[in-house]
Amino acid sequence: MAEQASGSLIDPALPPAxxxxxxxxxxxxxxxxxxxxxxxxxxxxxxxxxxxxxxxPTSLTDTDNLATLPGxxxxxxxxxxxxxxxxxxxxxxxxxxLYVGVVAVGIAAGVGTPLGILAGMLRTRWSEFVxxxxxxxxxxxxxxxxxxxxxxxGPSITSAMTAIGIASVPSFIRVVRSGTxxxxxxxxxxxxRASGMRGPAIAFKHVLPNVIGLVIVQCSVSYAxxxxxxxxxxxxxxxxxxxxxxxxxxxxxxQAVISIHPMLVVWPGVAIAVAVLAFNLLGDGxxxxxxxxxxxx
Amino acid sequence: xxxxxxRRLLIFVISAVVASIIVFLLLSAVGDPARTAxxxxxxDEAVTALRHQMGLDRPIVTQYASWIGGIVHGDFGTSYxxxxxxxxxxxxxxxxxxxxxxxGIVVALLVAIPIGTLAAMRNGKPSGVxxxxxxxxxxxxxxxxxxILMVALFxxxxxxxxxxxxxxxxxxxxxxxxxxxLPWLSLGxxxxxxxxxxxxxxxxDEMGQDYLRTARSKGLTASRAIIRHxxxxxxxxxxxxxxxxxxxVLIGAVVVERVFVIPGIGSFLADSVxxxxxxxxxxxxxxxxxISLAVSFLVDVLYTVIDPRLRRR
Amino acid sequence: MKGAVTNxxxxxxxxxxxxxxxxxxxxxMPLVQDVSFTIGPRERVGIIGAxxxxxxxxxxxxxxLLDEGLTxxxxxxxxxxxxxxxxxxxxxxxxxxGRLTGxxxxxxxxxxxxxxxxxxxxxxxxxxxxxxxxxxxxNAEVLRLLDAVGLPDPPRIARxxxxxxxxxxxxxxxxxxxxxxxxxxxxxxxxTTALDVSVQARVLELIDERATAMGxxxxxxxxxxxxxxxxxxxxxxxxxxxIVERGPVTTVLTDPQHEHTRRxxxxxxxxxxxxxxxxxxxxxxxxxxxxxxxx
Numbered sequence: 001m002a003e004q005a006s007g008s009l010i011d012p013a014l015p016p017a018x019x020x021x022x023x024x025x026x027x028x029x030x031x032x033x034x035x036x037x038x039x040x041x042x043x044x045x046x047x048x049x050x051x052x053x054x055x056x057p058t059s060l061t062d063t064d065n066l067a068t069l070p071g072x073x074x075x076x077x078x079x080x081x082x083x084x085x086x087x088x089x090x091x092x093x094x095x096x097x098l099y100v101g102v103v104a105v106g107i108a109a110g111v112g113t114p115l116g117i118l119a120g121m122l123r124t125r126w127s128e129f130v131x132x133x134x135x136x137x138x139x140x141x142x143x144x145x146x147x148x149x150x151x152x153x154g155p156s157i158t159s160a161m162t163a164i165g166i167a168s169v170p171s172f173i174r175v176v177r178s179g180t181x182x183x184x185x186x187x188x189x190x191x192x193r194a195s196g197m198r199g200p201a202i203a204f205k206h207v208l209p210n211v212i213g214l215v216i217v218q219c220s221v222s223y224a225x226x227x228x229x230x231x232x233x234x235x236x237x238x239x240x241x242x243x244x245x246x247x248x249x250x251x252x253x254x255q256a257v258i259s260i261h262p263m264l265v266v267w268p269g270v271a272i273a274v275a276v277l278a279f280n281l282l283g284d285g286x287x288x289x290x291x292x293x294x295x296x297x
Numbered sequence: 298x299x300x301x302x303x304r305r306l307l308i309f310v311i312s313a314v315v316a317s318i319i320v321f322l323l324l325s326a327v328g329d330p331a332r333t334a335x336x337x338x339x340x341d342e343a344v345t346a347l348r349h350q351m352g353l354d355r356p357i358v359t360q361y362a363s364w365i366g367g368i369v370h371g372d373f374g375t376s377y378x379x380x381x382x383x384x385x386x387x388x389x390x391x392x393x394x395x396x397x398x399x400x401g402i403v404v405a406l407l408v409a410i411p412i413g414t415l416a417a418m419r420n421g422k423p424s425g426v427x428x429x430x431x432x433x434x435x436x437x438x439x440x441x442x443x444x445i446l447m448v449a450l451f452x453x454x455x456x457x458x459x460x461x462x463x464x465x466x467x468x469x470x471x472x473x474x475x476x477x478x479l480p481w482l483s484l485g486x487x488x489x490x491x492x493x494x495x496x497x498x499x500x501x502d503e504m505g506q507d508y509l510r511t512a513r514s515k516g517l518t519a520s521r522a523i524i525r526h527x528x529x530x531x532x533x534x535x536x537x538x539x540x541x542x543x544x545x546v547l548i549g550a551v552v553v554e555r556v557f558v559i560p561g562i563g564s565f566l567a568d569s570v571x572x573x574x575x576x577x578x579x580x581x582x583x584x585x586x587x588i589s590l591a592v593s594f595l596v597d598v599l600y601t602v603i604d605p606r607l608r609r610r
Numbered sequence: 611m612k613g614a615v616t617n618x619x620x621x622x623x624x625x626x627x628x629x630x631x632x633x634x635x636x637x638x639m640p641l642v643q644d645v646s647f648t649i650g651p652r653e654r655v656g657i658i659g660a661x662x663x664x665x666x667x668x669x670x671x672x673x674x675l676l677d678e679g680l681t682x683x684x685x686x687x688x689x690x691x692x693x694x695x696x697x698x699x700x701x702x703x704x705x706x707x708g709r710l711t712g713x714x715x716x717x718x719x720x721x722x723x724x725x726x727x728x729x730x731x732x733x734x735x736x737x738x739x740x741x742x743x744x745x746x747x748x749n750a751e752v753l754r755l756l757d758a759v760g761l762p763d764p765p766r767i768a769r770x771x772x773x774x775x776x777x778x779x780x781x782x783x784x785x786x787x788x789x790x791x792x793x794x795x796x797x798x799x800x801x802t803t804a805l806d807v808s809v810q811a812r813v814l815e816l817i818d819e820r821a822t823a824m825g826x827x828x829x830x831x832x833x834x835x836x837x838x839x840x841x842x843x844x845x846x847x848x849x850x851x852x853i854v855e856r857g858p859v860t861t862v863l864t865d866p867q868h869e870h871t872r873r874x875x876x877x878x879x880x881x882x883x884x885x886x887x888x889x890x891x892x893x894x895x896x897x898x899x900x901x902x903x904x905x
Contacts, residue, residue, distance in 0.1 A: 136312045139589045140319075143548050144582065148320075151570045151578045152327050228439045232552045235441060236567050255445060255556070259460060262449035269442045277437035507720035513675060514715075515735040515787060516708030518700045526723050533725075605725055605771045 033285030036220075039278035047094040054088035058245050067261045077267055080250065081257055086267050092245035093268065097227055097275055100161050104142075104226040105219050107165030112172025113215055117203055119173060120180025127181075130173065137170040142229035147238065155238040157230075157246075164229045168222045175218045179211040213290030220283030224276045231272050247272050301608075302598065309594040316586045317368070321361050324579045325353075330377075351377065364579070373580035378572045383580045386565060391584070393463065394561035397480055397550050401440075402543065404485020405492050412489070413496025418520070420501060429497065435490020441552035444483035448556065451479060461558035480557045488546055495538045499531035506530075533604050540596030544589040624689060625650050626794050626827040627672065631684035632696075634667050634676070641680070642667050643851045649795065654821065654828040656842035656859070658835055658874065664851040665831045669799050671696065672829065673713055674703035689794060709739045712788030712826070714817075716800035718781035722772035728783055729768035732756070735790045755786040758823075760816055778809035782816065789820055796821055799831045814841055835878035839863060847871045 055076060056062070062083040065073040072078060077086040119130035140148075142164040149163035150156075183189060189206050197205075233239035234248025235255070242249070247268040254264030324330075331347040332339060348354055352363065367374060373384035412428055419425030438446075452460035458479055464472035503509065504527060512522035551563030558564070562581060569577040601607045625648040634642040642664040649655045657665045670676045672686055674695055686695040690710050693702055707713070715721055722731055732755060733748035742748045749768070756764035759782040772780055781801060788796060798817060802810040818841050821828045832838050838845055839859050847855040847862065847870060855868040866872045 132308065132312070135593065136316050136319075136590070139312075139316055139544070139586045139593075141544065141548050143551065144585065147551075147566060147570045148323050148578065148582060151573055151575055152324060154573070155570075224437075232439060232441060236552060236555055236570075238567070238570055251442070251445065258445065258449055259453050262453045265445050265449060269438075269446055272439070272442060273434075273437045276439075277433065280433065280436055507715065507717055508723045510675065510715065511713075511721045511784065511787070512723070512734075513704070514673065514707050514711075514713040516704050516706075516738045518704040521704075526726070530723070530725055603725070606773050 030285035030288040032281045033289070036278045036281030036283075036285060039274060040282065043094050043275055043278070044098060046091045047098050050088075050091040050095060054085070054091050056085035056088045058084065058088050058092045059243065060084065067257070067264065069263070078263070080253055080264055081261070082253075086250075086264075089245045089250060090247070090267060090271055093247040093250060093271070094275075096157065096240060096244065096246040097230070097272075100157065100164070100230040101223040101226045101279075103161040104165035104168060104229075105222050107162065108168035108172050108222055109215055109219055111166075112169040113176050113211070115169070116173040116176025117180050117207055117211065120177040121184060121199060121203060121207070127177070130177070134170040134173050137167075137173075140167055142167040142225060143232050146229060146233050150233070150238045155233075155241075157240055157244065160230055160233050160239050161226075164226045167229075168225065171222060172215065172218055175214050176211050179214045180207050183207050183210045213286075217283055217287045217290055220279050220286060224279035224283065227272065227276055227279070301601065305594060305597055309590055312590050313587045314365075316590060317365055317583050318361065320579055320583045320586065321364060322357075324575045324582070325360060325364075326357055330575045347377070368580070368583065374576050376569075376574050376577045378569075378574040378577070383577050386577075387562060387580060387584055390560060390562040390565050393559060394547075394550055394554070394563060396466070396477070397484065397553070397559060397561055398543070398546050400477055400481035401484030401488060401546050401550070402539075404481050405488035405542070405546075406539075408486060408489025409492035409496050413493040414500060416493065416497040417500035417504065418523070420497075429494070432490040432493040432497075435487055436494070438487055438490075439552075440484045440487045440546075440549040441556050443487050444480065444553050444556040447479050447483055461556075463557075463559045476557075480553055480559060483556070484546055484549060484553055487549075488542055491545075492535070492538065492542060495535050496531070499534045500527060502534075503527040503531045529603070533600065536596060536599060536603065540592050543592045547585060547589065626653075626689045627829070628687045629668075629672065629684070630686075632668060632671060632682065632686060633684050634664070634671060634680050634682045636680055641851055642671075644684070645848075645853055646684075647846055647853070647856070649827045649829060651794070652825055652827055653844065654830065654842040656830040656832065656838035656845040657848055658832060658838050658845055659848035660833055660874075662850075663848040665848050666799055668848070669797060669829065669831045672795075673711060673797050674698070674707050675713075705739075708735045708787075708793075709741075709791050710793055711795045711797055712791070712793040714781070714784050714788050714796070714798045714801045717804050718777045718784060719804070721784050722780055724772055726771070727768070728752075728756075728770050728772065728775070732768075732783065732787050732790060735787050739791055741791045751790070752786075755790055756783070759783070759786045759789075759820065760812075761786075776809075777805055778813060781805060781813055785813075785816060785820065789824055789826070792824055793826055795829060796826045797829045797831075800833070801830075802837060803832070803834070810837075817841060835863070835874050847874070 055074075060083075062073060062075070062079055062085070064083070065075065065079050066083045067081050068075060068078045070076060070078045075085045075087065077090070079085055080089070115130070119127050122130075145167040146160045146163040149159040153159040183206055184202075189202060192202055192206065230239055230246070231248035231251065234246045235251040237252050240246035240249040250268035251265055251272075254261070254268065258265060329344070329348075331344045331351055331353060335343055335347060352360055355363075364374070371384055373382070373387060375382050412432065416425050416428035416432070419428070448460050451457050459476050462476055464476050466473040500523065504523060506527075509519075509522050509527060512526050513519060517525065550561065551566055553559070554561045554563035555567055562584070566578065566581045566585075569581065627649040629648070630646045632642060632645040633640060645664075645668055647655065657668065659665045667676070667680070671682050672688075672695065676682060676696075682696045684696065688695060688706060688710055691698075691706050695703065695706070698706075722728070729749060729752050732752045733742075733745065736742045736748050736751060737745065742751055752768055753764045756767050761767050761779060761782050767775065767779070767783070772783075775783065796817075801817065802813050805813060814837060817828070817830075820826075828842070830838060830842050842859055845856070845859050845862055846853050847868060849868075849870040855862060855866065855871045862871060863875065866875055
């Protein structure tokens with residue numbers, strides 16, 4: 001009978017995995033990974049290139065060509081309200097997008113992974129306590145945390161990244177904790193403990209290599225979330241400043257004149273959507289490859 | 298079962314208290330609220346005077362106690378920036394936001410259930426793949442972006458619907474609806490896409506289950522078996538996700554309210570943040586967070602009601 | 611064995627099930643090849659084979675539950691249903707399942723809907739085919755059925771959820787469902803394999819007793835020779851998608867012709883596994899004389 005591969009019963013949020021092949025050749029790399037990866041590659045490329053070259057300098061205001069359509073005055077995608085070249089801003093904006101993601105995910109993974117391993121390896125009551133703390137932590141999503149930080153520290157990219165990073169920690173704790181628990185119940189860990197292997201050694205030698213896949217998947221997912229949070233924040237005018245190229249900021253600028261120049265919001269909007277899509281695809285594809293919960297299905 | 302309920306309620310109350318402490322510490326204990334309120338050029342005397350007036354020279358525990366004590370009685374304090382009472386504003390605006398969120402969820406369900414079901418039933422076939430692809434697209438577009446694009450298309454370019462604004466439903470129901478259609482759609486379509494994936498995966502999970510084969514062996518067609526038996530069981534994981542999604546929708550509403558200039562609690566928050574009005578932000582955030590925790594709690598309870606396996610002990 | 615299809619001892623009346631030239635393939639790869647047999651009224655036919663032999667697929671095509679991705683040629687005809695089961699659509703098949711046929715599958719732990727009470731699930735099969743008049747009558751019948759399958763305290767069981775019952779109890783509930791509408795053919799696919807050894811014998815007894823009491827024919831699939839031997843009159847041995855040997859149980863067991871049958875016999879430990887069930891006439895008391903002098 002055809003085997004029905006599906007999401008895990010433990011985590012209903014998992015989308016279905018690729019089917020297990022008859023020959024047992026399971027979990028070949030999902031092609032979506034390559035699609036997502038290539039798009040991200042393009043974005044990284046644009047960001048890197050923008051350090052040395054953009055069609056027009058991002059600070060340049062071409063006052064003869066304000067809010068023009070694509071093609072006018074040598075501006076491939078047109079200009080914004082201040083005469084700044086949209087394509088250049090998109091390219092430079094990708095830097096902010098990637099930068100925010102890297103810092104936020106870095107904080108989240110760096111803090112969440114060890115905490116998750118700790119929570120998974122400790123005795124039940126402590127583990128339960130960590131779960132409660134995580135639940136409360138989850139009530140403070142990225143945008144909310146960023147708004148709090150913006151109130152206290154003033155709006156800036158830095159406060160945004162830190163806030164989003166902190167808010168993304170509990171997702172990592174959860175994922176890593178459940179992965180750790182699974183590893184701890186395997187036979188080889190049990191025998192390692194029986195032969196006297198201590199906690200830290202087990203953590204490094206057995207747990208970490210097995211949860212790293214889960215961490216990578218979560219990184220991709222959280223990256224997408226971070227991009228969205230920063231975009232929302234900058235759109236509210238509480239993230240990137242007026243001269244910092246950021247896709248969210250471009251939305252803010254475009255929104256002000258949307259009734260006259262509706263196209264100005266489309267470019268940054270599409271860029272954001274594409275970036276988020278790419279990270280989601282990457283995460284989904286990697287999940288098929290890495291998630292041990294889908295093993296044996 | 299009642300013991301479980303009481304335990305969960307206790308956890309909720311404790312979580313709410315802890316969350317309020319966190320909010321308080323973040324907003325009142327960091328930096329100097331008085332200086333922020335008065336500005337960088339303020340004299341030291343003025344700052345000290347304001348600090349005293351704000352009660353910031355009291356021990357932190359006392360400050361928290363008096364704040365939370367007020368909240369419990371519905372007194373969120375008066376803003377040092379706007380001089381307005383915060384509580385009444387939250388109350389009025391919360392209602393508006395609830396309209397927004399409620400409509401958004403309804404649209405999301407109307408989108409997610411059919412699409413998710415179709416995608417599950419046509420799994421592997423081209424139409425199923427297409428539907429899955431569509432929902433991926435929906436996930437990548439944040440609600441506010443969808444809102445902006447919809448305004449650009451339907452309000453500005455086509456002129457079918459108003460671009461922004463809010464009308465009180467009691468005074469002008471039709472106007473209210475006209476102004477809410479785009480906001481509801483922008484929240485709902487996006488959330489619907491997210492939810493559709495979970496509906497699909499939950500159904501696929503159920504479709505692989507033996508009891509559906511038993512159902513078919515009784516004489517139900519494959520589709521009837523899924524609808525009669527699979528749905529109820531699939532609703533369990535979908536419900537959890539919906540609970541989480543409610544929080545996302547609530548946060549998403551914050552930004553959507555800015556897009557459509559809706560005077561809800563979200564725009565109140567955004568404005569207060571821009572004004573660096575700590576007390577107001579404190580009050581609004583604690584409201585939002587407690588609502589999120591309450592939703593989690595309710596979803597947990599609902600879970601127990603729907604899945605008899607969880608009722609033991 | 612091609613050609614000769616009639617097999618029974620005394621097949622009184624027209625066959626309940628007639629399978630001819632059944633071939634099931636996944637794409638170009640044949641999984642079941644040219645299977646033909648009949649089952650007469652009240653007859654018990656067992657299909658024995660190792661996993662991969664094609665016995666489950668054969669069973670599924672008779673049950674009208676064959677997976678969509680597989681192609682099936684040949685013919686499967688059930689008494690009381692005009693169409694060939696292989697050509698009928700899902701709607702037509704759904705009128706057969708649960709009414710003319712009743713099914714018991716291998717895994718009792720997952721066979722029932724976890725969120726629905728037993729009473730509803732058993733009543734459903736009767737309400738679906740209209741064999742009772744209304745829910746009240748259905749519920750009364752449910753209690754009777756639960757009692758008939760040997761479940762103690764039927765009212766309590768009826769009100770229970772599946773997770774509150776043991777594997778053996780769940781399998782009995784499944785049997786109650788299968789037999790509710792008095793099917794002419796009871797299909798069992800490894801019904802005792804997933805059960806505790808101590809429970810297996812009792813469930814086999816139950817199958818035997820109920821089939822006799824209700825006058826249904828029985829199609830019994832298993833990899834376990836002893837189990838098939840204890841319940842069936844006639845058996846087919848399948849190997850690699852084909853029937854390699856067929857005959858009355860006694861004959862096949864005492865005088866196996868095919869290599870594979872011999873191997874199966876050698877592997878089975880008949881003397882230990884044969885449950886103490888009332889034997890069907892024509893089968894000697896102890897068929898465990900493998901390759902021996904015979905009756």
